[in-house]
Amino acid sequence: MTATGTRARTRGGVGESAARPDGGLKVRGEFAFSSDLWMEGMLWGATLRSPHAHARVEAIRTEAALAVPGVFAVLTHEDVPGVNAYGLEHRDQPVLAHDRVRYQGEPVALVAADHPETARRAAALVEVDYAELPPVTDARAAVRGECEPLHAGGNTVRHVRIRRGDPTASAPVVVTGEYEVGMQDQAFLGPESGLAVPAADGGVDLYVATQWLHVDRSQVAYALGLDEELVRITLAGVGGAFGAREDLSMQVHACLLALRTGRAVKMVYSREESFFGHVHRHPAWMRYEHGADETGRLVYVRAEIVLDGGAYASSTPAVVANAATLGAGPYAVPNVAIDCHGAYTNNPPCGAMRGFGAVQAAFGYESQMDRLAEAVGVDPAEIRVLNGLTQGDHVATGQEVDSAAPVAELVRRVRDMPLPPPTGTDLRSLPGGVANTTHGEGVRRGVGYGVGIKNICFSEGFDDYSTARVTVQVVGDAPVASVHTAAVEVGQGVVTLQEQIARTELGIARVRVETADTRVGSAGSTSASRQSYVTGGAVQAACREVAAELVSRASIASGADPATLSLDADHVVDLSGRRVASVVDLLGGEEVVERTVEWRHRPTTTLDPETGQGSAHVQFAFAAHRAVVDVDVELGLVKVVALDCAQDVGRALNPGAVLGQVHGGSAQGLGLAVMEEIQVVDGLVRNPSFTDYLIPTVLDMPPMQVDVLELADPHAPYGLRGVGEPPTISSTPAIVAAIRAATGLPLARVPVRPEHLTGT
Amino acid sequence: MRVRCTVNGEERVADDVWAGESLLYVLRERLGLPGSKNACEQGECGSCTVYLDGVPVCACLVAAGQVEGRTVVTVEGLADGDLLHPVQQAFLDAGAVQCGFCTPGLVVAVHDLLQRHPRPSDPDVREALAGNLCRCTGYEKILEAVRLAALRAGGDR
Numbered sequence: 001m002t003a004t005g006t007r008a009r010t011r012g013g014v015g016e017s018a019a020r021p022d023g024g025l026k027v028r029g030e031f032a033f034s035s036d037l038w039m040e041g042m043l044w045g046a047t048l049r050s051p052h053a054h055a056r057v058e059a060i061r062t063e064a065a066l067a068v069p070g071v072f073a074v075l076t077h078e079d080v081p082g083v084n085a086y087g088l089e090h091r092d093q094p095v096l097a098h099d100r101v102r103y104q105g106e107p108v109a110l111v112a113a114d115h116p117e118t119a120r121r122a123a124a125l126v127e128v129d130y131a132e133l134p135p136v137t138d139a140r141a142a143v144r145g146e147c148e149p150l151h152a153g154g155n156t157v158r159h160v161r162i163r164r165g166d167p168t169a170s171a172p173v174v175v176t177g178e179y180e181v182g183m184q185d186q187a188f189l190g191p192e193s194g195l196a197v198p199a200a201d202g203g204v205d206l207y208v209a210t211q212w213l214h215v216d217r218s219q220v221a222y223a224l225g226l227d228e229e230l231v232r233i234t235l236a237g238v239g240g241a242f243g244a245r246e247d248l249s250m251q252v253h254a255c256l257l258a259l260r261t262g263r264a265v266k267m268v269y270s271r272e273e274s275f276f277g278h279v280h281r282h283p284a285w286m287r288y289e290h291g292a293d294e295t296g297r298l299v300y301v302r303a304e305i306v307l308d309g310g311a312y313a314s315s316t317p318a319v320v321a322n323a324a325t326l327g328a329g330p331y332a333v334p335n336v337a338i339d340c341h342g343a344y345t346n347n348p349p350c351g352a353m354r355g356f357g358a359v360q361a362a363f364g365y366e367s368q369m370d371r372l373a374e375a376v377g378v379d380p381a382e383i384r385v386l387n388g389l390t391q392g393d394h395v396a397t398g399q400e401v402d403s404a405a406p407v408a409e410l411v412r413r414v415r416d417m418p419l420p421p422p423t424g425t426d427l428r429s430l431p432g433g434v435a436n437t438t439h440g441e442g443v444r445r446g447v448g449y450g451v452g453i454k455n456i457c458f459s460e461g462f463d464d465y466s467t468a469r470v471t472v473q474v475v476g477d478a479p480v481a482s483v484h485t486a487a488v489e490v491g492q493g494v495v496t497l498q499e500q501i502a503r504t505e506l507g508i509a510r511v512r513v514e515t516a517d518t519r520v521g522s523a524g525s526t527s528a529s530r531q532s533y534v535t536g537g538a539v540q541a542a543c544r545e546v547a548a549e550l551v552s553r554a555s556i557a558s559g560a561d562p563a564t565l566s567l568d569a570d571h572v573v574d575l576s577g578r579r580v581a582s583v584v585d586l587l588g589g590e591e592v593v594e595r596t597v598e599w600r601h602r603p604t605t606t607l608d609p610e611t612g613q614g615s616a617h618v619q620f621a622f623a624a625h626r627a628v629v630d631v632d633v634e635l636g637l638v639k640v641v642a643l644d645c646a647q648d649v650g651r652a653l654n655p656g657a658v659l660g661q662v663h664g665g666s667a668q669g670l671g672l673a674v675m676e677e678i679q680v681v682d683g684l685v686r687n688p689s690f691t692d693y694l695i696p697t698v699l700d701m702p703p704m705q706v707d708v709l710e711l712a713d714p715h716a717p718y719g720l721r722g723v724g725e726p727p728t729i730s731s732t733p734a735i736v737a738a739i740r741a742a743t744g745l746p747l748a749r750v751p752v753r754p755e756h757l758t759g760t
Numbered sequence: 761m762r763v764r765c766t767v768n769g770e771e772r773v774a775d776d777v778w779a780g781e782s783l784l785y786v787l788r789e790r791l792g793l794p795g796s797k798n799a800c801e802q803g804e805c806g807s808c809t810v811y812l813d814g815v816p817v818c819a820c821l822v823a824a825g826q827v828e829g830r831t832v833v834t835v836e837g838l839a840d841g842d843l844l845h846p847v848q849q850a851f852l853d854a855g856a857v858q859c860g861f862c863t864p865g866l867v868v869a870v871h872d873l874l875q876r877h878p879r880p881s882d883p884d885v886r887e888a889l890a891g892n893l894c895r896c897t898g899y900e901k902i903l904e905a906v907r908l909a910a911l912r913a914g915g916d917r
Contacts, residue, residue, distance in 0.1 A: 019852065026860030027848035027867055029795020029835035033860075036794035117780060189799040189807060189861040189895055239799070239861030240895050271800040428883045491859025491896045656855040656901075663898030664858065690804035690893070698899040699890045703882075 009568055013504035014718055017656030020496050021513060022237075022489070034209035034236035035193035035268045042195065043072055045250070045257045045267035046119035048109040048126045049276055050101035053137075053683025054346040055130040057099050057108070064125040065111060070118040072261045074126060075110040079256060082225030086248050088215065088351070092151055093312040095223045095252045101130070102150055102311035103348055104684050105276025112257040112265050135346035135683035139308035140285055143341040150311065150344045157309050157342035158317040160324035162396050162612035165335035171291025171299035175371040179288065179364045180749040182677035183308075184281035184668075186353050187695045190239015192277045193268040196254035203230030204255045209238040211245045212525035213486045213518050223252045224259070231255070235516040241490040242668070243352030244278040246527055247314050275688035279314045279351030280678055282307040282342070284323070284360035290368045291335075296376040296383050300335035301328040301368075301396075305361065307350070309342045314351030316342040321460060322357030324612060328396040329365035330407045330453035330622050331387040336396040338612070346683045352527055354668060355454065355728045362452045363750055366733030370448070370740065380449050380737065381415040384408070384624075388451070395453075398613040401620055403721075404711035406648050407451055410624035413646040413707045414449070420642040420702075423630050431630055431637035433699060442634040445641070448737025451624045452729030455617035456722030457530040461606045464530070464618075467521030468498075468538035470546050471594040472506065472583065479570050479583040481506050481543075484514040487523035487535040492724060493657040494531045498539050500654060505543035507567030508583065521598060529621065529722025532653060537717040538599035545595035554581040602715060619713060623647035623726035625666065625734035628702075631742040636754030638674050640702050640735055648709040650721030655708070662706050662727045669731030671696050674739075677751050765827045767791060768837030777824050784808045784819035786827070787834060795835040795864045799893070806892030809865035810834045816872045835864035838871060847871045850909035851902075858896035866892045870906050879910055 012018045025031035062074040077084055077096040084098060085091040097108045109126045113119035136147040142155040149155055194208030203226060210216050213233045221228045238245070250267040257265040269277045284307050291300040305323050309316035324340035353359075373383035388407025394400050423443055427434050431443060458464040469484040481502045489495045495513045502511040516523070523535050547567050554572035555562040564575050571579040572586070587593065605614040628642040645662050652658045675694045679686040687693045712719025732750060740747050743757060763774045763786060774790040784801070787793045787810070797807035801820040808819040811833040819834075838845040844852070847870050857863050866889065873880060873888040880888065885906045894902060 017855065020857060022860070023852045023857050024844070026857050026863050027844065027851045028839055029793075029864040029867075031860055032794075033797070035798055036788070038789070038792075038794075115778065117778060187895055188859070189797070189805060189893065190859065191798065238859060239797070240859040242895070268798070271802065426883060428887060434887070493858070660855055660858055660897055660901060663900040664896045665898075667898035668895075689802065690800045691802065695893060695895060696898075697890045697893060698886045698902070701899045704898065704900055 010503045010507045010509050012500060014500050014653050017654055018496050018500050020493060021499060022495060032237050033190050033239050034207065035191060037195040037207055037236060037266060039195060039197065039264040042264040042266050043112040043114060043261060044116040044119045045254055045265045046111045046123045047107050047253060048123040050097065050104060050106040050108055052101060052130055052132055053104045053135040054133040055101050056133060057097055057101060058129040058131055060109060061127040062109065064127065065122040068118060068122040068125065070114045071111060071122045073112045073257055075256055075260060079260065080223055082223045084223065086219040086223055086252065087313055088247055088315050089317050090313040102346055107253065110253050110257055112261050137345055137347055137683050139343035139345050140306050142343040142345050143306055155344040157313050157344055158320045160320050160340045160607065160612055161610065162324050162336055162338040164396050164398055164613065167335060167337035169291065169300040169335035172294055173292045173375050174289065175368055175375050176289045177368055177371060178748060179286045179367055181284040181360045181363050182751055183283045183680060184353060184672050184676050185275065185678050185693060186242035186244035188240030188242055188244055191269040191271065191274045192249040194236060194250060194254055195264060195266045196258035197264045198258045198262055201230065203232065204258055206233045206251060206255055207236045208233060208251055209236050209245060211241050211488050211527055213488065213516060214522035216248060216251050217518050219248055220251050220255055224255055233518045235488055238488060238490045241526065242354045243356065243527060246352040246525055247279050249277045271690060272688045275685060279349045281353035282309060282319055282350040282360060286364035288364050288368045290372050292372055292376065294376060296372060296378050296386055298331055298333045298387050301333050302337045303327050303364065305340040307342045307360065308345055308347055310345055310347045310349035312349045314349050316351065319357040322455060323361045325397050325616060326358045326453050326455065327361045327365065329362065330389050330451050332389055332393045333396065338396065347680050348685060354665065355725050358452060358454045358729050359732065362729045363733050366450045370737050381411050384411045384449060384451050397607065397616055399615040399617060403713035403715060404648055405620060405622060406709060406711060407622055410622055410646040410648065411449065411451060414624050414626035414644050417626065417644045417705050420628055431632040431639040432635065437635055437637065438632050442632050443630050444633055444742040445628065445630050446738040446742025448627050448734050448741055450730040450734030450737060451622065452726055454529065454621045454725045454729055456619040456621050457528055457533055457601055459604050459616045461604050464524055464534060465598050465600040466523040466535040466538040467596065467598050468535065468542040469520050469594065469596040470502065470539065470542040471592050472508065472546055473592040474584050474587050474589065477584065478510060479508050480510045480512060481508045482512045482514060483539055484520045485523045485535050485539065486516045486518065486520055487531050488516055488526040490526050492661060493654060494535060496657065497532055497536060497653055501536060501539045502543055505540060506547055508570055529724040532720050533716055533722055534601060536720065537601065538597055540717050541599045542595050542597040545597060546593050549593050550583060550586050553586045557581060619716060619721060621721050621726045623730045625730045627734040627738040629735060629738040629742055631739055631757065633743055633757065636757035638739060640670055642702050643670060643731060644705040645727055646707040646709065647726055648711050648721060649723050650713045650716060651710050651719040652708055653718060653720055658708055658723050659706055661723045663704055665724060665727030666704060666731040667696050667701050669728045670701065670735060672750055673732045673735035674752055761825065763824050763828055765829065766831040768833055779825060781824040782820050783822040783824055783827050786824045787819060793834055793836050797861050797864055799861060806869060807862055807865040809868040816868060835867050838867065845871065846912055847874065847909045850905040854901050854905035854908050856897060856901040856905035862892060862894040866902060870909065874910055874913060878913055
């Protein structure tokens with residue numbers, strides 16, 4: 001490469017807190033989210049869902065629904081023209097139920113009508129004869145093979161076995177524990193929605209909020225029985241995702257209705273339907289045993305983890321791999337034996353949510369580290385400093401950590417931050433708040449720590465890549481760079497980052513990021529904290545090819561050595577910054593320089609099926625939290641007083657956006673610690689609303705001190721390290737540890753509820 | 761039914777309104793004003809906060825017929841042409857916008873708070889915004905935006 005030696009100084013580049021290109025529209029209320037789409041003459045789709053967790057479908061009658069004035073179509077499984085199956089890793093989930101429903105909320109029939117209420121009412125008139133079956137609801141029994149098989153291969157989605165060193169090692173200090181994690185919801189605010197428009201060529205154009213356009217397209221085309229080229233997907237505004245949009249929701253349904261009616265069809269889920277319309281975080285049961293020497297240095301970790309995947313596979317296989325391979329935590333452990341199982345049950349399907357398997361394991365291993373600290377009589381921060389991974393150590397899979405792993409440093413940093421003032425008298429700062437439940441009596445304070453580890457990007461040999469098309473042309477006498485990828489913006493700021501990279505690499509101030517769609521190659525999913533790394537890498541590489549072309553032209557024209565030239569402020573400049581040529585002149589008017597690059601990170605390997613050994617991960621990321629809580633021990637109410645975080649991000653490409661990720665990720669961890677759980681009884685969801693499923697409000701979130709380390713990873717573009725997930729992983733155990741410190745209770749389950757604290 | 765009201769300073773008429781429709785539906789689907797958001801449609805999240813006769817309300821909880829003859833201001837009515845309202849500008853400058861779905865409701869709620877209480881303390885702000893859910897930001901930068909907007913407004917006096 002020629003133009004890479006010097007960094008351009010064009011403003012708004014990498015390393016600055018550049019402004020979001022969509023920010024102005026968003027604060028004005030003019031940004032088009034997927035639920036805002038509108039087209040003249042469009043119809044509204046609605047979905048009829050199973051009320052049962054497990055039942056045979058014996059008959060479906062649509063006549064009454066079809067007779068409702070304003071109804072244009074009523075569809076069932078018989079109307080799926082392709083293969084009636086979809087799924088991220090296994091296509092095991094019907095687009096519309098055929099002879100059996102396996103979870104409450106499984107889609108059974110669709111209606112298109114001229115008003116959303118008409119569509120909903122007509123859907124309610126579809127008559128379905130169900131023969132209820134006993135639901136499989138115990139994931140541990142399911143993986144033991146004790147239940148009726150829900151799928152052809154039995155009820156184990158995946159078992160990952162990790163064996164490192166001596167799996168039967170013994171140690172003088174042993175602590176054991178069983179832990180549980182409840183089912184968390186991503187609870188993005190923008191409901192599942194989109195608009196499908198039938199096209200003259202027999203295909204369909206779909207405008208939708210999702211996380212991975214190309215994987216949506218392949219699944220939609222498969223179910224519609226269309227060539228992929230006939231399914232064109234354009235990203236509509238995404239109101240948050242957090243993993244919940246990685247699986248399909250209304251995509252195929254809206255397309256089916258549009259192709260049947262010949263009209264544009266819009267579907268928007270209500271909040272209640274949203275709780276049934278996407279996968280959730282896997283509930284977990286874990287049994288851990290940690291062995292250490294008398295000083296607290298770890299000798300072994302043994303664990304059994306069962307994750308409830310619910311009715312369909314979704315991304316359970318990858319979640320199982322994460323919980324297993326990261327199950328020993330961010331610690332150096334010579335001997336490891338972990339078995340992690342993912343189960344099929346008749347509970348709601350579970351799949352991707354921020355932290356993806358690492359969250360559940362972290363609650364287990366961090367709870368254990370506190371028990372170990374107590375057993376050997378050292379401080380909880382000290383036990384983590386003592387055992388924390390550093391560069392050159394090996395994780396449970398035998399993989400060497402080949403870039404910074406400052407676990408001890410992160411813990412020391414949060415430990416040394418100023419503590420909040422003592423419990424005050426303002427009701428608003430006390431547990432219970434203005435409900436006026438205490439003026440300080442019965443309130444105990446506690447401090448706790450948590451550290452987490454997360455793999456960044458896709459693992460286990462997956463062909464993980466992104467595609468970027470970068471063009472430079474002259475518009476109105478100035479060069480304009482255009483960046484086109486299919487990377488999905490969910491709020492995290494990948495649109496901003498693409499602009500920043502183009503400005504830095506091309507030295508061109510005016511950058512336009514095209515709407516993400518399937519006219520360009522896949523960007524992979526906006527998940528696994530991977531888009532800065534992979535799409536960032538692709539945009540950087542494509543920009544560098546464009547820059548090389550421009551530098552080459554300037555070199556030919558000027559005779560200068562191309563190695564001495566770079567781009568800045570719309571010009572090619574030499575080492576002294578002197579302008580050698582303008583980009584406008586190099587392009588000579590009409591010409592467009594365009595390069596498309598498919599970029600891959602370095603390859604990973606699969607896991608050995610017997611030992612789970614292998615270099616399965618691209619990069620590891622770490623964050624640490626210190627939580628301070630006040631607990632009203634009489635009423636079981638918790639006020640998180642402080643939640644401070646230190647995280648290594650390799651390099652902060654947009655420092656403001658990095659902080660936003662740390663704040664928001666920590667808040668979701670707080671939610672899991674003390675309030676968020678989808679309550680499932682006999683396979684039925686009891687709280688599908690924001691009235692009954694509580695997420696943190698501004699009153700629940702404390703002020704946060706955040707310390708961002710930038711220890712560059714030499715393998716990653718710009719040295720960056722994925723940011724989005726780590727803070728969600730460590731905040732939960734830190735808060736629970738603080739509650740334990742305040743109450744002396746063992747607290748082996750999250751979310752911690754008042755009755756866990758009062759024993760009532 | 762027909763509903764007439766003043767929205768963002770203009771007389772507006774919506775026809776064929778079904779009696780079960782909310783103000784939010786009428787704004788979004790009949791009057792071409794989708795800025796107010798539909799995150800929960802049961803008054804829990806604040807994403808659809810608008811002014812009704814000067815008082816902030818959840819538009820999802822107001823029946824369309826209740827708006828007859830009344831005055832509504834939505835997030836789309838706060839900027840002065842190309843010039844953002846200082847609250848909107850503060851949200852941008854503080855980095856308080858991520859996915860942006862909560863933003864319209866929060867902008868209206870903060871606009872109302874600062875009118876009533878130009879220099880609120882942090883606990884005041886938290887109390888005032890407790891009805892507006894945000895899933896992305898952890899609220900830190902939203903608080904920063906409120907402080908910034910209040911500071912700038914104070915500086916003008």
